[in-house]
Amino acid sequence: MPYIILLVCLALALVLQILTGGFPVLFFSFPLNIILAALWLGGMIWLWKNSRKSIFVEFMLSRGATLWAVGLFLLSSLIIGFSGWRHFASSWIFMVVLLYFQTVLLFVIFRGWRSATATGARLGSVRWRFLLNHAGILIAVSSAFWGAPDSETLRLQAVKDMPVKEAFRMDGTSAWLPYEVQLVEFTVDTYENGMPSMFEAAVLIDSEEVTLRVNEPYSRSFGEDIYLTGYDSMAGSDSQYCIIQVVKEPWKYSALVGIIMMLAGAFLLFAGGPQRRYGEDD
Numbered sequence: 001m002p003y004i005i006l007l008v009c010l011a012l013a014l015v016l017q018i019l020t021g022g023f024p025v026l027f028f029s030f031p032l033n034i035i036l037a038a039l040w041l042g043g044m045i046w047l048w049k050n051s052r053k054s055i056f057v058e059f060m061l062s063r064g065a066t067l068w069a070v071g072l073f074l075l076s077s078l079i080i081g082f083s084g085w086r087h088f089a090s091s092w093i094f095m096v097v098l099l100y101f102q103t104v105l106l107f108v109i110f111r112g113w114r115s116a117t118a119t120g121a122r123l124g125s126v127r128w129r130f131l132l133n134h135a136g137i138l139i140a141v142s143s144a145f146w147g148a149p150d151s152e153t154l155r156l157q158a159v160k161d162m163p164v165k166e167a168f169r170m171d172g173t174s175a176w177l178p179y180e181v182q183l184v185e186f187t188v189d190t191y192e193n194g195m196p197s198m199f200e201a202a203v204l205i206d207s208e209e210v211t212l213r214v215n216e217p218y219s220r221s222f223g224e225d226i227y228l229t230g231y232d233s234m235a236g237s238d239s240q241y242c243i244i245q246v247v248k249e250p251w252k253y254s255a256l257v258g259i260i261m262m263l264a265g266a267f268l269l270f271a272g273g274p275q276r277r278y279g280e281d282d
Contacts, residue, residue, distance in 0.1 A: 006068065006100065013092035023092050029149035037146045044103065048110045060107040069104040072097045090148070098145045105138050129268045136261030139254060147251025154246040155229070158183040158203055167246060177246070179206040179220075186231060186239045201228050201242045212244070223250030 017023075028036065047057055059065050076097050080088050088094055113131045154167035154175055163180035181203055188199035200213040205226065210218045212228035219225050230243035 009096050010093060013096045016092045022087060023090050023095050025090050025149050033146050033149050044106050060104050061111055065104050069101045073101045102138060102142055105134060109134050129265050132261045132265030136258045136265060140258030143251045143255035143258060150250050152248045156181060156244050157241050158244050159241045181205055181244055183242055184209060186242055199231060223252060224248045
């Protein structure tokens with residue numbers, strides 16, 4: 001029965017993908033994503049504490065559920081990485097796979113983060129290597145999943161003598177920034193063959209002058225970086241505009257925490273070696 005429900009969910013996601021064309025990621029932006037994440041986590045904790053013998057929990061802790069979760073996650077990652085179909089990352093199917101993967105991983109953490117005692121109770125010492133590795137993966141994946149609605153990439157054309165607030169998303173739709181951007185001065189250095197070796201732009205961002213260089217973003221606020229990406233190459237230093245890219249990723253720091261936890265867990269595994277369990281006769 002649980003496998004049938006999983007297949008039904010995937011089939012329903014496929015139907016929604018065909019009918020709607022994609023998951024409405026922006027609709028679930030802050031604070032709705034935080035509310036839903038809290039409800040999901042609270043619901044899973046309640047099920048673990050009060051319905052541990054239920055079919056749902058037993059399935060999530062089964063080997064089959066783990067194999068399905070890892071297999072679907074890897075398959076989805078390969079599709080995104082090798083097919084070039086980047087829109088799959090915002091599809092209904094991928095959202096179902098990610099939520100399923102997180103749920104299985106969460107229940108695995110519930111079951112295994114402490115060592116079993118002689119009486120069978122899960123009140124033993126904390127298994128730090130297990131916890132750091134599994135919780136690190138969960139935090140990294142959850143940051144990408146629940147933080148996707150708050151992530152956004154915008155581009156605008158900053159020009160001289162006129163502040164600009166309108167930017168454009170990657171799909172061509174417009175968005176209005178809460179601040180103004182204006183080009184003050186543009187400088188470009190070239191090689192002998194005329195190719196640019198370095199270019200930078202002095203811009204006004206909310207009346208504050210900052211200098212933007214390639215690969216040297218300006219951090220305007222928590223999780224928001226402003227990059228210089230292009231200019232009028234025909235005009236060179238006389239360019240009257242430059243291309244600014246605004247990248248909003250407020251959840252990137254929590255993803256970084258997850259990665260650091262995984263690295264710490266891997267280090268402990270390497271330093272401590274495999275754990276050995278001894279029987280009464282050893």
